[in-house]
Amino acid sequence: MAPKIYTSPFPATNLPEQSVFTYLFSSSAATNTVGGYDASAPAFIDAPTGTRISRAQLKQLSLTIGHGLRHHPNLSLKRGETILIYSQNSLNWPVILFGAVAAGLRCTLANNAYNSRELAFQYTDSGAKVIFANEDGVATARETLKSLGLSQSETEKRIVVLTNGLEWAGGPSAPKRSELSGLLTMADLLKLGTLKEEEKFDGDLANETVYLCYSSGTTGKPKGVETTHKNITSVLECVKPAFPPLNLGVDSMLGILPFYHIYGAVKLLHFPLSQGAPVAIMARFDPEQFCANVEKYQITISLIVPPVLVVLSRHPAVDKYDMSSLKTLFSGAAPLGAALSKQLKVSDRLLPKRKGKGPVHILQGYGLTETSPTTHLVPSTHAESKVGSIGVLLPNLEARLVVDGDGDGNIDAEDGQPGEIWVRGPTIMKGYLNNQKATVDAITHDKWFKTGDIAIRDKDGFYYIVDRRKELIKYKGFQVPPAELESVLLTHPDIADAAVIGVDSAKEATELPRAYVVHANPDSVKTDAQKHAFSESIKKWIQGKVARHKFLRGGVVVIDIVPKSAAGKILRRELRERAKVELAGRDPSDDVVKSKL
Numbered sequence: 001m002a003p004k005i006y007t008s009p010f011p012a013t014n015l016p017e018q019s020v021f022t023y024l025f026s027s028s029a030a031t032n033t034v035g036g037y038d039a040s041a042p043a044f045i046d047a048p049t050g051t052r053i054s055r056a057q058l059k060q061l062s063l064t065i066g067h068g069l070r071h072h073p074n075l076s077l078k079r080g081e082t083i084l085i086y087s088q089n090s091l092n093w094p095v096i097l098f099g100a101v102a103a104g105l106r107c108t109l110a111n112n113a114y115n116s117r118e119l120a121f122q123y124t125d126s127g128a129k130v131i132f133a134n135e136d137g138v139a140t141a142r143e144t145l146k147s148l149g150l151s152q153s154e155t156e157k158r159i160v161v162l163t164n165g166l167e168w169a170g171g172p173s174a175p176k177r178s179e180l181s182g183l184l185t186m187a188d189l190l191k192l193g194t195l196k197e198e199e200k201f202d203g204d205l206a207n208e209t210v211y212l213c214y215s216s217g218t219t220g221k222p223k224g225v226e227t228t229h230k231n232i233t234s235v236l237e238c239v240k241p242a243f244p245p246l247n248l249g250v251d252s253m254l255g256i257l258p259f260y261h262i263y264g265a266v267k268l269l270h271f272p273l274s275q276g277a278p279v280a281i282m283a284r285f286d287p288e289q290f291c292a293n294v295e296k297y298q299i300t301i302s303l304i305v306p307p308v309l310v311v312l313s314r315h316p317a318v319d320k321y322d323m324s325s326l327k328t329l330f331s332g333a334a335p336l337g338a339a340l341s342k343q344l345k346v347s348d349r350l351l352p353k354r355k356g357k358g359p360v361h362i363l364q365g366y367g368l369t370e371t372s373p374t375t376h377l378v379p380s381t382h383a384e385s386k387v388g389s390i391g392v393l394l395p396n397l398e399a400r401l402v403v404d405g406d407g408d409g410n411i412d413a414e415d416g417q418p419g420e421i422w423v424r425g426p427t428i429m430k431g432y433l434n435n436q437k438a439t440v441d442a443i444t445h446d447k448w449f450k451t452g453d454i455a456i457r458d459k460d461g462f463y464y465i466v467d468r469r470k471e472l473i474k475y476k477g478f479q480v481p482p483a484e485l486e487s488v489l490l491t492h493p494d495i496a497d498a499a500v501i502g503v504d505s506a507k508e509a510t511e512l513p514r515a516y517v518v519h520a521n522p523d524s525v526k527t528d529a530q531k532h533a534f535s536e537s538i539k540k541w542i543q544g545k546v547a548r549h550k551f552l553r554g555g556v557v558v559i560d561i562v563p564k565s566a567a568g569k570i571l572r573r574e575l576r577e578r579a580k581v582e583l584a585g586r587d588p589s590d591d592v593v594k595s596k597l
């Protein structure tokens with residue numbers, strides 16, 4: 001029987017086969033345009049200072065950085081080699097990213113919360129040659145390279161500092177820390193000349209890898225996702241028909257999502273640029289500054305994650321600033337269910353702030369690092385009627401709903417019944433770097449990518465996530481692999497076995513990692529007081545081992561034995577059921593110190 005294949009309600013669109021840089025920055029001297037829009041229009045704005053980079057400046061700066069990357073004697077990078085960016089959001093990001101792309105390089109984007117152990121893995125696995133680090137990240141970058149056996153002189157050559165000062169963009173200066181003297185800075189790379197044109201990736205060359213974002217696997221270490229030029233230019237084209245229109249000179253976006261995550265990288269650094277809309281960049285989400293910047297820059301659209309909605313539903317800053325320009329909040333990276341949307345009533349709170357300018361739409365999309373990322377979007381016309389849906393399939397993509405557990409794809413789910421989403425099309429990754437087995441497990445011989453998420457599709461073609469086969473814990477937009485936390489826990493001398501699950505926190509609108517551990521000396525934790533003390537010590541201990549988003553905010557529970565199958569696989573479902581009983585009547589975040597996003 002032929003498989004049941006779903007297509008998009010939008011007509012297929014022509015997809016380019018060229019470099020990401022060529023796609024975004026093609027210029028016309030006759031019309032004074034860059035990428036089809038006024039060259040003098042702002043591309044990116046540093047939200048705290050108001051420093052702006054125009055589209056023409058961004059192109060020039062990128063070509064200049066590209067020249068520096070290829071010709072500085074400390075670097076001398078060649079086409080196809082890799083740089084690693086390790087920094088919080090800043091105005092430096094688009095210049096470095098697009099400069100590297102112009103030079104024909106690959107970019108791997110690392111979580112700026114990573115410690116040296118985590119960073120060392122990504123640096124080594126990606127084959128990176130140099131680390132671009134903001135001032136706060138230089139110490140970790142140095143520690144990373146030292147741990148890999150590099151000499152001090154070689155370490156110093158492999159770090160480029162993204163300084164706090166914005167003199168290079170015509171913005172304010174800032175004193176550079178004394179411990180950074182002797183290191184290359186981004187400004188140094190702007191002094192060597194300019195590429196005449198970008199490296200080309202036309203035709204089949206568009207299938208070369210350009211970005212390596214790391215996807216947390218359900219087992220083992222994170223996997224490098226090989227995203228090609230064709231993947232990125234395709235997703236930018238496919239998103240256009242479903243995303244709310246961006247009008248030149250009217251619409252602007254607020255950039256709070258981390259740029260190292262593919263959601264932020266594509267939807268904030270690429271998509272608005274392709275549509276002529278400026279992005280005001282914030283280093284991180286802060287509710288007061290979020291609202292202040294909406295007023296200051298007349299923001300019309302912001303991409304968010306569900307916990308931001310929780311904050312906006314109750315924070316006093318919403319009433320303190322003029323929020324009348326804000327018309328769309330677009331949620332992604334984690335599920336936003338209908339129940340939570342209705343409970344928060346953010347649209348109702350923001351509607352009076354609009355001063356008669358129309359509703360505030362809260363929309364949702366869906367995608368994964370492996371799909372570059374977006375595959376589904378809710379059009380603004382259905383914001384109210386399809387609350388909780390991830391939307392419709394984007395053009396040029398195909399989808400199947402395969403009966404859960406049928407890894408061969410022989411059984412399609414009946415209409416209205418749940419099935420694992422499989423997606424096929426030009427936005428699907430090239431594969432996992434250095435991991436052919438994982439690639440074969442994820443992508444079938446006929447090019448279907450298995451998402452691991454279970455969904456139903458209604459009669460109107462809208463999809464709803466109802467469960468997921470993957471074990472990943474999604475904490476405030478971050479992906480936390482249980483297996484990684486378990487491997488760290490097992491290095492503790494007093495832990496004999498461990499299992500980690502995610503527990504839902506209604507108050508925080510996210511999942512929290514919760515560990516179940518078996519003490520190596522059970523006689524030492526017989527009383528409740530002893531178990532509690534040990535649990536608290538483990539929560540504190542792991543904070544020195546992993547990034548903040550992996551902290552055990554859902555608690556640590558001492559148990560006698562970790563439930564496992566005959567094959568040795570952890571039975572997480574049993575632990576989830578146990579957690580429901582343990583947490584009945586209270587939220588897992590109640591006894592946890594609150595953290596910033």
